[in-house]
Amino acid sequence: AQKITQTQPGMFVQEKEAVTLDCTYDTSDQSYGLFWYKQPSSGEMIFLIYQGSYDEQNATEGRYSLNFQKARKSANLVISASQLGDSAMYFCAMREGQGTPLVFGKGTRLSVIA
Amino acid sequence: NAGVTQTPKFQVLKTGQSMTLQCAQDMNHEYMSWYRQDPGMGLRLIHYSVGAGITDQGEVPNGYNVSRSTTEDFPLRLLSAAPSQTSVYFCASSQQGLGYGYTFGSGTRLTVV
Numbered sequence: 001a002q003k004i005t006q007t008q009p010g011m012f013v014q015e016k017e018a019v020t021l022d023c024t025y026d027t028s029d030q031s032y033g034l035f036w037y038k039q040p041s042s043g044e045m046i047f048l049i050y051q052g053s054y055d056e057q058n059a060t061e062g063r064y065s066l067n068f069q070k071a072r073k074s075a076n077l078v079i080s081a082s083q084l085g086d087s088a089m090y091f092c093a094m095r096e097g098q099g100t101p102l103v104f105g106k107g108t109r110l111s112v113i114a
Numbered sequence: 115n116a117g118v119t120q121t122p123k124f125q126v127l128k129t130g131q132s133m134t135l136q137c138a139q140d141m142n143h144e145y146m147s148w149y150r151q152d153p154g155m156g157l158r159l160i161h162y163s164v165g166a167g168i169t170d171q172g173e174v175p176n177g178y179n180v181s182r183s184t185t186e187d188f189p190l191r192l193l194s195a196a197p198s199q200t201s202v203y204f205c206a207s208s209q210q211g212l213g214y215g216y217t218f219g220s221g222t223r224l225t226v227v
Contacts, residue, residue: 006156009154031212032212033212033213033215035215037215043202043220043221044218044221045204045206045216045218047215047216047217050215052213091156091157093157093215095215098210098212099145099210101145101147101162101172101216102147102206102215102216104156104158105156106155106156
């Protein structure tokens with residue numbers, strides 16, 4: 001079974017609007033971390049935001065926030081006030097316990113329209 | 115700091131050839147991983163290491179070999195290249211601890227003909 005599921009292969013959003021990228025995860029561990037990365041067309045992987053399983057508050061980093069719903073095992077990325085430079089692939093990833101590598105979802109391609 | 119350095123950036127191989135993708139990090143990170151990225155498949159884990167001398171297989175290890183003799187270096191060897199190994203390869207490293215994400219190299223675009 002997939003550990004990370006991103007159900008939206010592609011999305012469009014109007015510039016200056018907010019957009020939510022979905023991510024659900026599967027784990028039996030109590031201790032885990034959830035990450036979002038951005039991959040622009042240039043190809044580099046850029047870390048955006050992190051949420052720990054024990055964090056009670058949703059993580060925020062500038063225009064990025066993570067809508068963490070532990071009981072539903074979802075960790076959606078919210079981008080507020082979209083900009084043209086936000087057009088990219090976005091990957092959700094999870095790390096379970098100590099000593100395990102990141103496992104990625106298949107990604108969502110976001111296109112921001114002027 | 116250079117971060118994670120991958121070489122080469124581009125490579126074309128003939129079927130059956132072998133080669134080594136180099137990865138080096140200067141951040142004293144214990145964890146290192148190799149991923150391949152194919153369209154529509156996300157990043158899939160090939161091999162990973164939690165420290166010098168320790169490696170383990172990921173989701174798609176067949177046809178690849180790794181070793182970790184030093185903290186800094188984590189080379190990926192293609193034993194006998196196949197067209198199915200045409201992909202973009204990323205090396206990444208991380209500190210120990212759940213809250214640390216990976217720092218990625220810039221990737222190697224490999225084509226096997």
